Amino acid sequence: MNLVSKALLLALPLSLTSLPAAAQPDDRWAAGWVSAVQHPSANEWISSWAQQGFADQSVRQVVRVGAEGSRLRLRLSNIYGKTPLKLTGASIGKTAKGASVRPETLRPLRFRGAAGVTIPAGGRVAADPVTLPVEAREHVTVTLYFKGATGPATNHHLAAATSFRATGDRLRDPGAGAFSDKSTSWYFLEGLDVSGRSSTKRDTVVAFGDSITDGLGSTVDADRRYPDVLADRLARRSLTVLNSGIGGNRILNDSACFGEAATARFQRDVLDQPRVRTVIAMGGINDIMHGEMAPSQCTVPRPKMTADALIKGYRALIRAARADDIEIIGGTIPPFKGSPVYNEYGEGVRDTVNTWIRTGGEFDGVADFDRALADPADPDRLRPDFDSGDHLHLSDGGYRAMAEAVDLDELSR
Incomplete structure (x- = not known):
């Protein structure tokens, strides 16, 4: 059994027996x-x-x-x-x-x-x-x-x-x-x-990813993470946005510091949530970077990452979403040139994965975060005003640009 299949089988579903006794028929x-x-x-x-x-x-x-x-x-x-x-x-x-x-x-x-x-x-x-x-x-x-x-x-x-x-x-x-x-x-x-809403339709969008989804670098207590801004944009369309990002999270490997692999937690953090219609999946930069970092309790295991391995991981998420009749949008990996673990090999993996996300036709839609955030003078770098300072995570303006890169019609069709 390969790593991705095993991870999905080990996912932890929500036990409905842990919820309160029988909900009333009008509970929504x-x-x-x-x-x-x-x-x-x-x-x-x-x-x-x-x-x-x-x-x-x-x-x-x-x-x-x-x-x-x-x-x-x-x-x-x-x-x-x-x-x-x-x-x-x-x-x-x-x-x-x-x-x-x-x-x-x-x-x-x-x-x-x-x-x-x-x-x-x-x-x-x-x-x-x-x-x-x-x-x-x-x-x-x-x-x-x-x-x-x-x-x-x-x-x-x-x-x-x-x-x-x-x-x-x-x-x-x-x-x-x-x-x-x-x-x-x-x-x-x-x-x-929450309950007491008039509609019972699927009206929830889950933003799923790593620290960039989680909002590292955004102003604390200001609700300026990209899922927050996306929720504001969707307010008139009556869609709810959930943030299931984990800082440092990887697609393929667990971390003692940064949570279970995305393939392992996808069931609990996306599929088990009520009334989900769409997931925006983004990740992979930590898989790339940790493979180039010194071993520590946070980075092991740290295999040298390949584009093929990441694409297989994404395909596992696509299959899991489709099995639950949930649309899945692929988010391209943003630039990271200038960060401490940037190198040409990692850049090549990022470019290959992003090309597959854009042109592979396997996702239901694409949110091209890479192009929305790139410096026009050097597309491998974040635009300076979108950079929080570490050349990896975003400023409030960068997170707003991410939210604006999502096609609202793809979420509400």
């Missing part, structure tokens, strides 16, 4: 926000509380909901936990500013009627639905309280959003004063679903 759940979760790791490149976990602490996290609705359902994950996770309590409310919550919107969350829940190692659960009307692209704040020690936390490293931590139980505290510790990762959050 849609994913309003998701986080592509990762192993906890001692990644020296990212400031995170994941490795140490939490004990007698409240963790407050802000997310932007992509779809309107009248009720919410929080999904939590302990997929990478080695022991059961004991959540003492949780609450949700509309964001005021920073760590503060609008008091009149603060709602306790329950789990099959109980204030807390124990999530088994490797498990996932959903809270009971709570009534809290939200508008599309409105921010809500989730607070989780852990009385006992959690151990290392299933998380998402590169949130491009601030999370807050306080000592003790702050579930009902709308203020920000106690939340003096800050991080730019999310912890245990896997998704937030």
Whole structure:
């Protein structure tokens, strides 16, 4: 069995038995926000509380909901936990500013009627639905309280959003004063679903990829990642955009720091999400670069990457999407000349893969991020005003250019 086939077979599907008891017939759940979760790791490149976990602490996290609705359902994950996770309590409310919550919107969350829940190692659960009307692209704040020690936390490293931590139980505290510790990762959050919409059609677009999809280099707390800007562009077409990017993620190989391979997580992070109609798949630059880097806990395994291997990986994603009747758009790999691991070999792999994405006819559409971001004076480089400074990741303007390179008609036809 080849690597790609094995990875797809090992993908982790969402267990519907972990969701609350029987939904009512009029429930029309849609994913309003998701986080592509990762192993906890001692990644020296990212400031995170994941490795140490939490004990007698409240963790407050802000997310932007992509779809309107009248009720919410929080999904939590302990997929990478080695022991059961004991959540003492949780609450949700509309964001005021920073760590503060609008008091009149603060709602306790329950789990099959109980204030807390124990999530088994490797498990996932959903809270009971709570009534809290939200508008599309409105921010809500989730607070989780852990009385006992959690151990290392299933998380998402590169949130491009601030999370807050306080000592003790702050579930009902709308203020920000106690939340003096800050991080730019999310912890245990896997998704937030919405219901109460009039339509039941497939209306969700998933942006799937690596740190460029994740938004590394964008302004923190400003919602300027390319999927955010794409969601703004699609607002009048009533489509929701989910961001399933993971910084450092690769198409073909797992990483102790940067998540399971794209082929392994595609089931959970795309196909298992409700009402998905289209996925925009982009990646490969980390497969290319890690093959040229010194071995470390984050980069191994690190085979020298070939265009043929990456194309096989993309074909596995295409087959998986088509099997679920989901359209798949191929995103070309942006320029990276000037970055520390650039070389002519890697550039040749990128060029070959991009040519196949554009002309191979295997995707349902193409988002040509490469051409949208390239410097006209040197197409192997990012345009200077689109460069965050490392010649690989983008500025806010670069992420806007990415979003504008997506043909909206291909997403809403």
